[in-house]
Amino acid sequence: MAFMIAQRAFLKLYLIKMVEDRRGYGYQMLDDLKAEFKPLGYTPPQSEIYRALHELVQEGILFRTKKLKGNDPSVDFQEIVLYHFTSDGKEKAALYRKQIKTDLDRCLGILHKAEHDNFGYTS
Amino acid sequence: MAFMIAQRAFLKLYLIKMVEDRRGYGYQMLDDLKAEFKPLGYTPPQSEIYRALHELVQEGILFRTKKLKGNDPSVDFQEIVLYHFTSDGKEKAALYRKQIKTDLDRCLGILHKAEHDNFGYTS
DNA sequence: TCATGAACACACTGTTCATTT
């Protein structure tokens, strides 16, 4: 097992949630995540978002539809890709989330121990 | 900047501390760390310990001496490598620790947010 | 510029192998 949780897995967790909340397409989710994490000193790179999305499709959790962004085709021809859960996608996602939670807790345990051991928190 | 703290940096932090405490040589430190982290589901690999140690030497923080392990050379010829701080090693180490602490806190912030956002802790 | 995707290069890491005692 790897030392820390992978960025890919971390992002998938958020992307699953965002698709649940119908938060739209890749670029939008990227922007949202960038804004959310900026104060924490983390800027999710564009490539990872798309790769994570592609993997979720490959794993049969999500599927894609395409749509024009604007409502008026004569004005806006920008095509965007929307994501939705497959028939058994929600179950698969639940399982995946469970696995990630385990890994997340493992990482937190390790990092907390490091704080305690090296920078002396008593609690 | 990378997503999570690197294993190498994480281990250097512990190795610096262990050299401060005169906790001996590589293999011993490896064993100690393995035992310490086993309950947390992390097993530091041998290669990373040595690589981390080599880097600390390269960076001018530590230097090496060699010694026979046993006190009786007629019985035990096992040679071990001991590590010590260079003349300005402690200062350099302090600086390094400071940097790692920043990164550690950044990682904890990110992971805590993920716990909160995805698995709903209110505190 | 928005939106998606792919290519490329590289650092980090895990496993294995080598060597000596």
Place this chain on the structure above:
DNA sequence: AAATGAACAGTGTGTTCATGA
């Protein structure tokens, strides 16, 4: 088996480039 080190292979990641609307 203890101890150190190096080689090798593979994955994840960041940057850059490409494309269309």
